[in-house]
Amino acid sequence: MNGPTKERRLSSRSNSGEAEDKVGATDLGRRKRNASVSEPISVIRTSKRTIYTAGRPPWYNESGEMKEAFIIGLSGGSASGKTTVAEKIIQALDFPWVVLLSMDSFYKVLTHEQHETAERNEYNFDHVDAFDFDLCCETLRKLKQGRSVEIPMYDFTTHSRKKQTKQLYGANVVIFEGIMSFVRPELRELMDMKVFVDADSDERLARRLRRDITLRGRNLQGVLHQYNKFVKPAFEQFIEPTLQYADIVVPRGGSNEVAIDLIAQHVHTQLETVKKSLRKHNLAIAHTGQPLPSTLHVLESSKQVQGIHTILRNRDTNRDDFVFYSKRLLRLLFEFALSLLPHQTHIVETPQSTKYEGRKFSGTGLCGMSILRAGETMEPALFSVTKDIRLGKILIQTNARTEEPELHYIRVPRKISEDHVILMDATVATGAAAMMAIRVLLDHDVKEENILLVSLLMAETGVHSVAYAFPKVQIVTTAVDTHLNEHYHIIPGFGNFGDRYFGTE
Numbered sequence: 001m002n003g004p005t006k007e008r009r010l011s012s013r014s015n016s017g018e019a020e021d022k023v024g025a026t027d028l029g030r031r032k033r034n035a036s037v038s039e040p041i042s043v044i045r046t047s048k049r050t051i052y053t054a055g056r057p058p059w060y061n062e063s064g065e066m067k068e069a070f071i072i073g074l075s076g077g078s079a080s081g082k083t084t085v086a087e088k089i090i091q092a093l094d095f096p097w098v099v100l101l102s103m104d105s106f107y108k109v110l111t112h113e114q115h116e117t118a119e120r121n122e123y124n125f126d127h128v129d130a131f132d133f134d135l136c137c138e139t140l141r142k143l144k145q146g147r148s149v150e151i152p153m154y155d156f157t158t159h160s161r162k163k164q165t166k167q168l169y170g171a172n173v174v175i176f177e178g179i180m181s182f183v184r185p186e187l188r189e190l191m192d193m194k195v196f197v198d199a200d201s202d203e204r205l206a207r208r209l210r211r212d213i214t215l216r217g218r219n220l221q222g223v224l225h226q227y228n229k230f231v232k233p234a235f236e237q238f239i240e241p242t243l244q245y246a247d248i249v250v251p252r253g254g255s256n257e258v259a260i261d262l263i264a265q266h267v268h269t270q271l272e273t274v275k276k277s278l279r280k281h282n283l284a285i286a287h288t289g290q291p292l293p294s295t296l297h298v299l300e301s302s303k304q305v306q307g308i309h310t311i312l313r314n315r316d317t318n319r320d321d322f323v324f325y326s327k328r329l330l331r332l333l334f335e336f337a338l339s340l341l342p343h344q345t346h347i348v349e350t351p352q353s354t355k356y357e358g359r360k361f362s363g364t365g366l367c368g369m370s371i372l373r374a375g376e377t378m379e380p381a382l383f384s385v386t387k388d389i390r391l392g393k394i395l396i397q398t399n400a401r402t403e404e405p406e407l408h409y410i411r412v413p414r415k416i417s418e419d420h421v422i423l424m425d426a427t428v429a430t431g432a433a434a435m436m437a438i439r440v441l442l443d444h445d446v447k448e449e450n451i452l453l454v455s456l457l458m459a460e461t462g463v464h465s466v467a468y469a470f471p472k473v474q475i476v477t478t479a480v481d482t483h484l485n486e487h488y489h490i491i492p493g494f495g496n497f498g499d500r501y502f503g504t505e
């Protein structure tokens with residue numbers, strides 16, 4: 001993807017399939033508060049194994065410390081309206097990168113016998129032992145730190161985890177909801193705000209009957225049996241006692257607009273400093289005091305390189321010159337990138353029958369992967385320095401309405417998993433497209449340490465984001481610019497590289 005285009009702005013994501021159709025669909029920035037929520041998740045296409053989501057770049061506070069995500073914990077009895085309230089908070093928040101994490105994801109995987117018991121509505125899903133609290137806690141902690149997590153997705157109709165998982169890279173706000181979300185102190189400690197969703201028990205039973213029969217594949221008798229045997233006693237034993245930890249109790253759940261607005265307002269106040277630092281982070285120097293990562297390799301800024309940069313950065317440079325000099329710089333860049341690949345000693349015999357001790361690429365294979373459209377401009381230069389290299393392509397475009405990057409097309413060379421992969425994008429601004437492409441490669445079993453992200457020009461924030469999410473990926477460029485403007489364009493930058501190269505300005 002072309003750096004100066006908007007690589008990524010907003011993201012709202014959920015991990016429960018049930019909620020996803022509704023909550024994940026929420027286009028936070030644009031949708032009016034009371035609008036119906038029915039579109040598919042702002043995807044980011046899925047593969048068989050992973051749902052790719054965009055991630056926000058990490059940002060830092062004034063002292064250069066990583067800013068943590070704000071976590072809202074939602075608890076309450078089954079069918080009290082936790083998921084509904086979570087959706088409404090997301091709508092009311094109108095804030096980028098909000099994630100909904102549901103405790104459903106952390107139901108333990110059942111044995112064959114347990115599964116049969118569950119089919120007879122005799123398995124106790126309303127007991128603390130039914131959840132993998134360790135995984136749940138680890139996931140929430142990582143999300144709070146803005147780190148990448150892989151989230152299991154739950155299917156209530158089969159009582160099992162879906163094959164697909166969801167990859168998240170960080171969030172501003174995480175809404176964590178579940179019947180037992182306040183039970184463990186280690187989970188409560190991670191929460192910045194605790195909300196208990198309350199509803200009358202008759203109301204909860206009526207809603208649960210309707211929902212479980214229509215959405216979770218249950219029958220009337222089964223729901224009533226499970227409710228009386230497990231759900232009702234669990235509410236009294238585990239859930240109701242956690243009401244004492246709540247900062248706010250929301251009676252009438254999702255229909256309580258006043259409470260939802262108050263929660264959203266409070267979060268906004270809390271995040272005001274974050275928003276300021278985000279603005280500062282984007283508009284001024286990207287990360288004051290943050291050292292650039294050791295995985296970053298910048299081509300030596302020789303006089304030649306500086307001269308080429310001067311031509312490329314000059315707005316008056318015509319298209320012919322722009323193409324010529326970018327190709328020249330690209331060849332230097334690829335030669336430099338190739339020098340970072342593993343090599344071993346290789347002895348050959350010269351025409352004079354003497355031995356020459358040389359070097360040879362020691363990897364299994366090498367292929368290129370371009371992020372369309374601007375990454376495609378790098379292909380000829382790659383071909384000119386590597387012989388018979390296999391090439392893949394990935395098209396990531398920003399949805400004009402949601403401003404989210406979307407994965408539209410992937411063509412990955414066959415048997416790529418043992419290869420070193422040169423991932424190409426002409427410029428990297430926020431890093432969102434590159435991160436999505438890296439995730440796609442990992443999903444095709446490419447080893448993280450075998451990926452080289454190669455780009456003519458990068459913004460500091462993009463470098464940090466990629467390095468933070470993928471610490472083993474080698475990042476190779478000819479220069480790192482410190483600024484991004486409010487349109488996520490690299491400053492001083494090259495302008496829109498793809499447009500200047502293809503003459504589509």
Ligand SMILES: Nc1ncnc2c1ncn2[C@@H]1O[C@H](COP(=O)(O)OP(=O)(O)O)[C@@H](O)[C@H]1O
Pocket residue numbers: 076077078079080081082083084085207208210211252253254255256
């Ligand atoms: N205020 C409400 N009025 C009517 N139905 C509601 C309300 N809140 C939630 N529901 C419905 O009740 C069911 C349970 O709500 P849900 O949000 O899934 O609860 P929880 O996540 O707490 O189990 C869902 O089918 C939902 O659409």
Ligand SMILES: Nc1ccn([C@@H]2O[C@H](COP(=O)(O)O)[C@@H](O)[C@H]2O)c(=O)n1
Pocket residue numbers: 077078079082083107118125126155156158159160178179231
């Ligand atoms: N396979 C499963 C797993 C869980 N449940 C019930 O789900 C309830 C929790 O989800 P809510 O959205 O209602 O909070 C819990 O009460 C379990 O009984 C299930 O029925 N089947």
Ligand SMILES: [Mg+2]
Pocket residue numbers: 082083
């Ligand atoms: Mg729910």
